[in-house]
Amino acid sequence: MVKKGVIAGVWLRSSPTHRYGLSVDDQKNEIEKMAYRDGVKIVKYWTDSDSGEIHPDKNRYFLTMKENIRKDPGFIKILYVYDKARFGLVDSAGEIRINEFFAKNNIELKYLNERLIPVGAICRRSTDMQEASLDVQMDSILEYATKDNCEVRKWWLFGEEKGQSGVSIERCQDWKNMLDELKNSMYSIERILVDDVSRIGRTSPNRKIYIQELFKEYKAPIYYINAPFKDDGSLEDGVMQFVRHGEAFQSSKEKSKNVKTRSLVYARKGFWLAGNIYAYKRLVLDEHGNPFVTNGKNLILEKKQSKQVKTQRIKLIPGNSxxxxxxxxxxxxxxxxxxxxxxxxxxxxxxxxxxxxxxxxxxxxxxxxxxxxxxxxxxxxxxxxxxxxxxxxxxxxxxxxxxxxxxxxxxxxxxxxxxxxxxxxxxxNRFKTGHHPNTLKDTPKFPLIGTIFCLDCQRRYASAWAVRKSNRRGKYVQAYYKDTSRRTFGKKVCPNSISLRKDDIDALVMNRIKERLMSGVIIQKVKNELKKKLDSLVSSKKTDGSKIKIEAELNEIESKIENLLNVIARKGMSNQVIDKIQTELDQLISKKKIVEKNLGNIESSDTVCVDINKLTEKIMDNYKKVIDKLENGQFSSQRRIVRELIHSIAVSPTKKVIYIAYYDLPEDIVTDMHLDGSAIPEPLYNRVGPINIKEEFYMGCIQIDEHMYEDVKPLTCFKL
The missing domain is CATH 3.90.1750.20 (Putative Large Serine Recombinase; Chain B, Domain 2)
Known part of the structure; x- marks a missing residue:
C-alpha cells in the first residue's frame, strides 16, 4: 500500500528499436493516472526518447538517473516504470542488479504492467510500388501485440528501401543477420509476429516448415496473426499449414511465369526491360507509346530508378554526348x-x-x-x-x-x-582472355601467383602471356608476371613498375626453396618432427577401442550360449522347439569362432615392432628425391610448396631489388608464424585490394635475397 504524499520519480523510455511502439507520452499519461490514484507527488522525470541504447549499463540517461539517486538517495521513495521492458534488454542477473540498486537506496520500484511479452516482428514489401505495404503490416502487428499484451522489441523490415522478393529472401544478407541475432539471443525475444504466411517468403511448403522449426530452435516461434492455424501440433493444423504454404508457393510460381510471358511480349515490341546502359537514357512512355510528360519535360529515369505505373513502358534513347x-x-x-x-x-x-x-x-x-x-x-x-x-x-x-x-x-x-x-x-586464338592460365591445358603455369607484389604501388602481380612468332624462334610463348596497376592503369599509378620473366623468376625461387629445404638445419628439423609423429603414431593405442568392443561382443555371445544350454537341459519341451534352439546355438558358436579370430589378429598386431629410425630414413630419402625434382615437378606440387614455404615476394622497382620472405619450418599452420618476435601478416593470396606491407617488414624481420635487373633488359632477372 502506497502512502499518500510520498514523493516519487518516473523512468520513461520509448520503444528501443523502432519508431512504432509505446510512446513516452503514453507511458507518462498512464503513470500520472496511477500516481493520482495513489496520492503520490511526482517530482522528477527521467526520459530516454532518442538514445536507441538497448542495454541499461550503456544508456546515458539511465546512468544519469542512477548518479542523481546516489548523490541524493532520499529525495524520492518510489520510482514508477511502465513495465520491466523500459529498462531495456535485461537478463535475470541484470534484473537482480537493478533491484538491488534501488533497494539499497530505499526506493520502491512500481510497475504499471508487471510483464509484457517481448516479441519481434517480420515485415516484407515485395516491390517498390507497394508503398503502404510495410505500414499496413506494422499496424496490424501492433494492434495484435496490444491485445495480446506484447511489446515489439525488434522490427525486421525487408524491402524497406527496395522491394524484396519472397523467393530469394533467404539469400539476402539482412535475413542471415536476423538469424544470427536470434541464434545469439540478442533481443531476448519469445516469439516472432508475422502478418501472413507469404511475408517470410514464397518458397516450398517443406522449406517454410523447416524455417518455422528453425525459429523454434532459436526459442522464437513464428506466430502468423492473420492465418487460420495456430501451430498447435494437431493433424488438422499441420494439413492447414501445408496447404496455405503451398498456395503461397504456387501463387509465386504463377506470377513469375506470367511476368516473364508479358515481358517477352513487350520485348518483341522493342521496349527496354532492364536497367541503365552506358551512353543511353531510359525514356518513359505512356500506355499509347507516347513520351510521358511531367512538369513540361519528358520523364527520364535516373540510375536505380524504376517506373511507378504498370502501364508505362521504357524506350532507350542516346544519352550523354x-x-x-x-x-x-x-x-x-x-x-x-x-x-x-x-x-x-x-x-x-x-x-x-x-x-x-x-x-x-x-x-x-x-x-x-x-x-x-x-x-x-x-x-x-x-x-x-x-x-x-x-x-x-x-x-x-x-x-x-x-x-x-x-x-x-x-x-x-x-x-x-x-x-x-x-x-x-x-x-x-592468340590471347587467352577470360581464363586463368593455371586452369588451361597446354599453357604456361604460374606457381608464384598471389605471392608477388610491388612495394611502390602495393598492388599484386598477375600472370600475362601470349603466343608469339619470329623468324628465328618460330612460334613460342612469352610469359611473365606483370604489375596489375601497370596493366590496368598504365604508367600513372606506378611509373617505375617492373615485369618479371616467368621462367627466370620461377627458376630462381624454386632454386632458393630447394636450397632452403636441403640445408642441414631444415633437414634435421624435418627429421626430428617426423620422428615425433612416428613415435606418437606407434605408441598410441589405436586398437584399444576395437579390442574392448570385440571382447564385449565375445562375452555377450558366450552368455547367450550358456543361456541356451540351460534351456535345452530342461525337460518337457517339444522336438520342434529344441530344433529351433539348437539351430540358434550353432549360429552363435560359429559367430564366436569368428570373433575369437578377430580378437587374436588385433592382439598379434599390437605386438608388431616398428623400427622408427629405419622408417624415418626411408621417408627422408623420398623427401630428398621430391626436392631434387622440384624444378621439373608437377604444377600442383610446386604451387603447394610455394604457398606453404613463402609468405611473399616483394618487388622494389625504384631500387630494383626483390625481397623473398620465408616461413619458419616445420609448422602446420603458416599464419601462426613468428620471426624475431614479430608476427608475419596473413598470406597475400588471401588478400583483396592493396597489400599494405612496407619495406621495413622485410628489412627488420625477414632474411633478404637481393636480385638485380639490367636496365637494357627489364624483363630478365639476374642474381647478384
Whole structure:
C-alpha cells in the first residue's frame, strides 16, 4: 500500500528499436493516472526518447538517473516504470542488479504492467510500388501485440528501401543477420509476429516448415496473426499449414511465369526491360507509346530508378554526348588503332574518364562494351534463364530467344560492330582472355601467383602471356608476371613498375626453396618432427577401442550360449522347439569362432615392432628425391610448396631489388608464424585490394635475397 504524499520519480523510455511502439507520452499519461490514484507527488522525470541504447549499463540517461539517486538517495521513495521492458534488454542477473540498486537506496520500484511479452516482428514489401505495404503490416502487428499484451522489441523490415522478393529472401544478407541475432539471443525475444504466411517468403511448403522449426530452435516461434492455424501440433493444423504454404508457393510460381510471358511480349515490341546502359537514357512512355510528360519535360529515369505505373513502358534513347564519344572512341581504338583491352582501359583511366558504373575501366569492362549488341540498336533477351528456387542457370535454345533489331537508335554502325567481333574472335586464338592460365591445358603455369607484389604501388602481380612468332624462334610463348596497376592503369599509378620473366623468376625461387629445404638445419628439423609423429603414431593405442568392443561382443555371445544350454537341459519341451534352439546355438558358436579370430589378429598386431629410425630414413630419402625434382615437378606440387614455404615476394622497382620472405619450418599452420618476435601478416593470396606491407617488414624481420635487373633488359632477372 502506497502512502499518500510520498514523493516519487518516473523512468520513461520509448520503444528501443523502432519508431512504432509505446510512446513516452503514453507511458507518462498512464503513470500520472496511477500516481493520482495513489496520492503520490511526482517530482522528477527521467526520459530516454532518442538514445536507441538497448542495454541499461550503456544508456546515458539511465546512468544519469542512477548518479542523481546516489548523490541524493532520499529525495524520492518510489520510482514508477511502465513495465520491466523500459529498462531495456535485461537478463535475470541484470534484473537482480537493478533491484538491488534501488533497494539499497530505499526506493520502491512500481510497475504499471508487471510483464509484457517481448516479441519481434517480420515485415516484407515485395516491390517498390507497394508503398503502404510495410505500414499496413506494422499496424496490424501492433494492434495484435496490444491485445495480446506484447511489446515489439525488434522490427525486421525487408524491402524497406527496395522491394524484396519472397523467393530469394533467404539469400539476402539482412535475413542471415536476423538469424544470427536470434541464434545469439540478442533481443531476448519469445516469439516472432508475422502478418501472413507469404511475408517470410514464397518458397516450398517443406522449406517454410523447416524455417518455422528453425525459429523454434532459436526459442522464437513464428506466430502468423492473420492465418487460420495456430501451430498447435494437431493433424488438422499441420494439413492447414501445408496447404496455405503451398498456395503461397504456387501463387509465386504463377506470377513469375506470367511476368516473364508479358515481358517477352513487350520485348518483341522493342521496349527496354532492364536497367541503365552506358551512353543511353531510359525514356518513359505512356500506355499509347507516347513520351510521358511531367512538369513540361519528358520523364527520364535516373540510375536505380524504376517506373511507378504498370502501364508505362521504357524506350532507350542516346544519352550523354560525352559517353557516346567514349563508346565510339573505344571501338575506333580497337578496330583502327589495333589497341588491346588492357591498353584501352589504361588510357581511359589515365584521362580520368569514369567507367559505366562510376568506377575504373578494366579489360573486362572494355570487352563487354565491345561485344554488346545494344550499341547497334539490337535488344537481345531470354538468352539464359535462372531457376529462382534452385539458383541453377541454363542456356535458352536460340529459337526461344528474343532478338529485336532496330529496337532503338544505335550509336555504332553495324559494319564497325561486326568487324570488331571478327577481330576479337581472331585475337582470342592468340590471347587467352577470360581464363586463368593455371586452369588451361597446354599453357604456361604460374606457381608464384598471389605471392608477388610491388612495394611502390602495393598492388599484386598477375600472370600475362601470349603466343608469339619470329623468324628465328618460330612460334613460342612469352610469359611473365606483370604489375596489375601497370596493366590496368598504365604508367600513372606506378611509373617505375617492373615485369618479371616467368621462367627466370620461377627458376630462381624454386632454386632458393630447394636450397632452403636441403640445408642441414631444415633437414634435421624435418627429421626430428617426423620422428615425433612416428613415435606418437606407434605408441598410441589405436586398437584399444576395437579390442574392448570385440571382447564385449565375445562375452555377450558366450552368455547367450550358456543361456541356451540351460534351456535345452530342461525337460518337457517339444522336438520342434529344441530344433529351433539348437539351430540358434550353432549360429552363435560359429559367430564366436569368428570373433575369437578377430580378437587374436588385433592382439598379434599390437605386438608388431616398428623400427622408427629405419622408417624415418626411408621417408627422408623420398623427401630428398621430391626436392631434387622440384624444378621439373608437377604444377600442383610446386604451387603447394610455394604457398606453404613463402609468405611473399616483394618487388622494389625504384631500387630494383626483390625481397623473398620465408616461413619458419616445420609448422602446420603458416599464419601462426613468428620471426624475431614479430608476427608475419596473413598470406597475400588471401588478400583483396592493396597489400599494405612496407619495406621495413622485410628489412627488420625477414632474411633478404637481393636480385638485380639490367636496365637494357627489364624483363630478365639476374642474381647478384
Amino acid at each position: 560525352e559517353e557516346i564519344k567514349v563508346v565510339r572512341r573505344v571501338y575506333a581504338m580497337y578496330n583502327d588503332d589495333d589497341i588491346g583491352f588492357y591498353t584501352i582501359a589504361a588510357r581511359l583511366n589515365a584521362e580520368e574518364i569514369p567507367a559505366a558504373r562510376g568506377g575504373t575501366w578494366t579489360p573486362t569492362v572494355v570487352r563487354s562494351l565491345l561485344t554488346n549488341e545494344i550499341y547497334v540498336g539490337t535488344s537481345h533477351y531470354n538468352r539464359q534463364t535462372t531457376d529462382i528456387w534452385s539458383g541453377i542457370t541454363t542456356k535458352v535454345p536460340k529459337e526461344e530467344q528474343v532478338k529485336v533489331e532496330n529496337a532503338h537508335e544505335g550509336i555504332i554502325s553495324k559494319e564497325l560492330f561486326f568487324a570488331v567481333q571478327e577481330k576479337i574472335k581472331k585475337n582470342s
